Amino acid sequence: MARATFVQKARKDVAGTDIKAGDSYYWWKFRFGGKHYSKTAPKRSQLTQSNFYSQLWDIEDDIGTLEAGDGLESDVADIAQRLRDLAQECTDARDNMPEQLQDSDTGTMLQERAEACEAAADELEGLDLSDMSKEDDESDEDFWQRKLDEIQAINIDAP
Numbered sequence: 380m381a382r383a384t385f386v387q388k389a390r391k392d393v394a395g396t397d398i399k400a401g402d403s404y405y406w407w408k409f410r411f412g413g414k415h416y417s418k419t420a421p422k423r424s425q426l427t428q429s430n431f432y433s434q435l436w437d438i439e440d441d442i443g444t445l446e447a448g449d450g451l452e453s454d455v456a457d458i459a460q461r462l463r464d465l466a467q468e469c470t471d472a473r474d475n476m477p478e479q480l481q482d483s484d485t486g487t488m489l490q491e492r493a494e495a496c497e498a499a500a501d502e503l504e505g506l507d508l509s510d511m512s513k514e515d516d517e518s519d520e521d522f523w524q525r526k527l528d529e530i531q532a533i534n535i536d537a538p
Contacts, residue, residue, distance in 0.1 A: 381407040381426045431492060434465050435537060442531055447523035452508040455530060459500040462535070466496035488538050495537040502533050 383405045391400050396416045398404045405421055408414045409428055415421070422440060424433040438461055445454055473481055473489040480486055508526055517525070 381409050383407045383421050447527040455503050459503040462496045462500040466493040469493035492537045499535040
C-alpha cells in the first residue's frame with residue numbers, strides 16, 4: 380500500500396493537474412508507476428493496486444457513510460449485491476486458474492475471500508429492516524439508528 384504525502388504549499392504548478400502554486404495537495408506513488416496527485420486526502424482504495432481491496436474498502440467506506448432512514452433498506456441491498464459480485468469475481472479468478480493451482484495458497488485465499496464476502500452479504504440481507512421489528516417505545520429515528528448500528532457492526536473478514 381502506498382503512503383500519501385501531504386504538501387502544505389506547492390512551490391509551482393503541478394503539470395497535468397489543477398494544482399497551482401500555493402495550493403495544498405497530496406501525492407502518492409506506487410513502486411512501479413507514476414505519481415498520483417489530489418487536492419483531497421486519498422481514500423484507502425486509491426492507495427492500493429489490489430482490485431479486490433480497492434472494491435472491498437470502497438464498500439466498507441460506503442457502509443460507514445450510510446445514513447439512518449427509509450432509504451437504508453435499498454442501500455443495504457445494493458451493498459449486499461456488490462459484495463456478492465466481488466465474491467463472484469474471486470470465485471471466477473480461482474476457477475480460471477489451472478486445476479493443480481486451485482488448491483495452492485493463492486487459490487485458497489481466493490476461496491476464503493469469496494466466502495467472507497458471501498457471509499457478509501448473507502448477514503446484511505438477514506437483517507430485518509422493516510418497521511414491523513420496531514420496539515413499542517422506540518421512535519422512528521431510534522429504530523433506524525439501531526438498525527444502522529447493526530449494519531455497521533458487520534465485519535468483513537477477508538484475507
